[in-house]
Amino acid sequence: MKRSEAAAPxxxxxxxxxxxxxxxxxWSDQGSGSQPDLLPLRLFEKEGFFPKQIHYVGSxxxxxxxxxxxxxxxxxxxxxxxQPYPDFNVANGILLxxxxxxxxxxxxxxxxTAEWKSRGKSTFAPPEPSSPPKLPLxxxxxxxxxxxxxxxxxxxxxxxxxxxxxxxxxxxxxxxxLSGKLGDDWRHFNQRYIPVYLARHPEKTRIGAGLACGFLxxxxxxxxxGDLVLCPDGSGRYRVGEVTDxxxxxxxxxxxxxRPVRWTNSYVDRDEMSESLxxxxxxxxxxxxxxxxxxxxxxxxxxxxxxxxxxxxxxxTIEDPTVFAxxxxxxxxxxxxxxxxxxxxxxxxxxxxxxxxxxxxxxxxPIDILAISKDKQELLVVELKKGxxxxxxxxxxxxxxxxxxxxxxxxxxxxxxxxxxxxDDQRIRRALRVATNIEFYRYEVSFRLFKA
Numbered sequence: 285m286k287r288s289e290a291a292a293p294x295x296x297x298x299x300x301x302x303x304x305x306x307x308x309x310x311w312s313d314q315g316s317g318s319q320p321d322l323l324p325l326r327l328f329e330k331e332g333f334f335p336k337q338i339h340y341v342g343s344x345x346x347x348x349x350x351x352x353x354x355x356x357x358x359x360x361x362x363x364x365x366x367q368p369y370p371d372f373n374v375a376n377g378i379l380l381x382x383x384x385x386x387x388x389x390x391x392x393x394x395x396x397t398a399e400w401k402s403r404g405k406s407t408f409a410p411p412e413p414s415s416p417p418k419l420p421l422x423x424x425x426x427x428x429x430x431x432x433x434x435x436x437x438x439x440x441x442x443x444x445x446x447x448x449x450x451x452x453x454x455x456x457x458x459x460x461x462l463s464g465k466l467g468d469d470w471r472h473f474n475q476r477y478i479p480v481y482l483a484r485h486p487e488k489t490r491i492g493a494g495l496a497c498g499f500l501x502x503x504x505x506x507x508x509x510g511d512l513v514l515c516p517d518g519s520g521r522y523r524v525g526e527v528t529d530x531x532x533x534x535x536x537x538x539x540x541x542x543r544p545v546r547w548t549n550s551y552v553d554r555d556e557m558s559e560s561l562x563x564x565x566x567x568x569x570x571x572x573x574x575x576x577x578x579x580x581x582x583x584x585x586x587x588x589x590x591x592x593x594x595x596x597x598x599x600x601t602i603e604d605p606t607v608f609a610x611x612x613x614x615x616x617x618x619x620x621x622x623x624x625x626x627x628x629x630x631x632x633x634x635x636x637x638x639x640x641x642x643x644x645x646x647x648x649x650p651i652d653i654l655a656i657s658k659d660k661q662e663l664l665v666v667e668l669k670k671g672x673x674x675x676x677x678x679x680x681x682x683x684x685x686x687x688x689x690x691x692x693x694x695x696x697x698x699x700x701x702x703x704x705x706x707x708d709d710q711r712i713r714r715a716l717r718v719a720t721n722i723e724f725y726r727y728e729v730s731f732r733l734f735k736a
Contacts, residue, residue, distance in 0.1 A: 336354065339353070435569075459535070470505075474497045503541065520555070521551045524551065619642050641654040701722035
């Protein structure tokens with residue numbers, strides 16, 4: 285919803301000049317498939333019943349139609365009852381029904397929801413004369429919720445429609461219904477849809493395709509019911525909403541891969557955030573998992589949730605698919621430059637009929653890199669993590685090491701592990717204190733320019 289500068293108070297008039305201050309909105313059950321309504325702001329400056337008012341309905345082609353309706357305003361509820369007046373273009377039959385606007389408070393300056401009921405369909409519940417509830421954020425039973433920053437189009441271009449329509453969504457030009465195709469493992473989704481994405485975007489790299497498909501999976505499947513989303517509104521604020529249901533598809537609309545969201549009255553200003561949270565919320569990409577980035581407690585306070593499960597419960601065992609392509613890029617770089625690394629001084633990449641040690645297959649999943657010491661007495665299992673490593677990676681690498689001990693290592697050979705990540709934390713350091721055959725390495729990324 286967008287609102288121009290407020291007009292001076294005054295009684296409703298029979299016509300609405302295009303230059304007059306207006307409120308614009310989309311009907312929630314049709315999203316961008318509907319035509320945006322442009323209503324005079326002064327219609328909502330006082331309560332009452334105003335028959336046969338004229339306002340403008342925008343078409344997708346940019347034209348504006350005049351429409352007559354009976355307007356009823358009481359408290360924070362306004363209903364616009366479209367009647368088939370003789371001089372109204374009845375061909376626009378989709379307009380014959382009732383639009384209900386719910387404002388955030390009785391001052392009626394900001395729309396909270398917009399609903400549409402066609403003639404003959406179920407009616408609305410009786411309007412409440414008082415302001416709507418504050419929509420408290422109740423925690424999911426049994427586990428802590430997570431927080432995601434979600435971009436609603438480039439530069440938040442579709443934010444108003446998503447707020448009015450009660451959804452978040454993504455596009456990436458994957459033009460098919462993904463119901464039943466998402467699965468619980470984002471890797472399988474990426475394997476299937478990276479080729480689809482590249483066929484539509486041959487100029488993109490496979491890394492870019494992996495990120496795009498990862499973002500699409502997170503919005504469509506990875507975000508759980510009860511998780512909170514923070515979405516920029518284009519003015520330096522993030523509106524807070526709760527994801528309430530599973531994926532649905534609206535072909536032909538903007539952001540057709542959607543999740544229903546109950547938008548709250550809560551906003552978070554960028555100026556209220558710590559510098560670290562601002563950086564995470566402003567990161568490149570459609571989705572950013574703010575809880576996994578270590579900002580859970582700060583976000584709880586910002587949205588008014590100060591009690592409940594600890595941040596340690598957030599996603600500690602869930603890998604983020606949006607970093608998959610970058611992890612793969614790191615893996616390829618290490619393999620190609622193995623001899624120049626610290627590990628390359630002591631180990632060579634393992635070679636056998638299954639490959640050169642990269643993505644070495646096991647019955648518990650592929651090992652990122654398998655190496656062998658130069659004296660052939662030790663096998664090394666290397667697990668790569670882009671960003672901060674979770675303590676769950678210790679159990680993961682131990683499973684791979686157990687496979688190598690039982691299936692590949694000879695009697696005279698020992699097996700060690702190495703975890704490589706951008707940074708660690710106290711939990712993984714504690715776990716590694718009792719895993720003496722596993723070492724932790726941090727990597728640095730440097731970028732330099734040389735004048736040609």
